[in-house]
Amino acid sequence: MSFRLKLFIAALSSALVALLLAGGLLITSARRQTDARIEDTLVVQARVAAEIIGRMDARPAERFTPAEIDREADRLGSLTGARVTLVASDGVVVGDSSEELGALAAMENHLARPEILDAQARGLGRARRFSATLNIDMLYVAARVDHPAIGFVRLALPLTEVRSQLRAALAATLAALGLALVGAAPGPGPNRRAPWRRCRARRGRSRDPKEPGLPADSDPRPPRSNGPDRQAGPTRRRR
Numbered sequence: 001m002s003f004r005l006k007l008f009i010a011a012l013s014s015a016l017v018a019l020l021l022a023g024g025l026l027i028t029s030a031r032r033q034t035d036a037r038i039e040d041t042l043v044v045q046a047r048v049a050a051e052i053i054g055r056m057d058a059r060p061a062e063r064f065t066p067a068e069i070d071r072e073a074d075r076l077g078s079l080t081g082a083r084v085t086l087v088a089s090d091g092v093v094v095g096d097s098s099e100e101l102g103a104l105a106a107m108e109n110h111l112a113r114p115e116i117l118d119a120q121a122r123g124l125g126r127a128r129r130f131s132a133t134l135n136i137d138m139l140y141v142a143a144r145v146d147h148p149a150i151g152f153v154r155l156a157l158p159l160t161e162v163r164s165q166l167r168a169a170l171a172a173t174l175a176a177l178g179l180a181l182v183g184a185a186p187g188p189g190p191n192r193r194a195p196w197r198r199c200r201a202r203r204g205r206s207r208d209p210k211e212p213g214l215p216a217d218s219d220p221r222p223p224r225s226n227g228p229d230r231q232a233g234p235t236r237r238r239r
Contacts, residue, residue: 035139035159039139039141042082042139042155043124045082046141046142046143046154049076049153049155050144053086053145053147054146054147058148059148060148061148064148066101066104067101069094069149069150070094070096070101073086073096074095076097076153077097078097082156082157083096083098083138084097085097085110085156086152086153086154087116087154088149088151089151089152090111091109091110091112091116092110093107093108094149094150098134113127114140115127115140115154118142119142119154120144124141125141125142125143126140127139127140131156134158136160137159138159140154140156141154141156142154142155
């Protein structure tokens with residue numbers, strides 16, 4: 001194995017390790033930032049939705065029809081872009097933007113859900129878990145509501161955006177790795193000697209005796225002059 005090949009393998013290994021570490025850090029950072037951004041947005045939307053529901057007309061709970069409450073969930077879902085679930089104070093689901101009105105009776109009681117329990121105790125609750133209804137990982141934020149027929153409003157968003165960003169970061173890392181491999185590969189060519197070796201070969205090359213020009217033993221440099229020619233003989237002294 002030549003020295004050049006060993007150097008190429010060492011440089012390639014170092015670049016591969018550096019790219020893998022950078023890609024892992026990038027993916028982790030992107031996931032944390034995306035999770036935080038989604039959660040902060042969902043918290044603000046849940047508080048706004050609770051404020052909107054609390055300002056509805058103050059009719060008794062029995063005066064609100066199930067269809068009217070479910071339409072309110074659909075309206076809030078279209079405004080926020082999230083799944084909106086309206087839960088009564090006893091945990092019964094009374095409205096859901098992702099479910100039909102006839103399917104609400106078959107939904108489980110939500111009073112024991114972690115985000116509902118936190119909202120009941122502190123006014124706002126958050127949770128992340130797998131949704132058995134949608135079969136995806138979801139982020140839930142619930143807020144307590146001051147309304148006669150609705151006790152809690154819960155907003156949910158899928159965490160698929162995080163996965164899409166992770167895939168984009170992984171694709172960018174692989175692309176950078178490919179470019180590094182292409183740039184580090186030795187280029188083709190018949191003469192791949194180092195420049196200093198080529199210079200040494202040119203210096204050691206002897207002159208061809210058949211090459212036209214001066215003889216081999218002649219000095220092409222002009223003779224060095226010691227000054228202007230002086231006239232021989234004694235020098236006359238002026239009186």
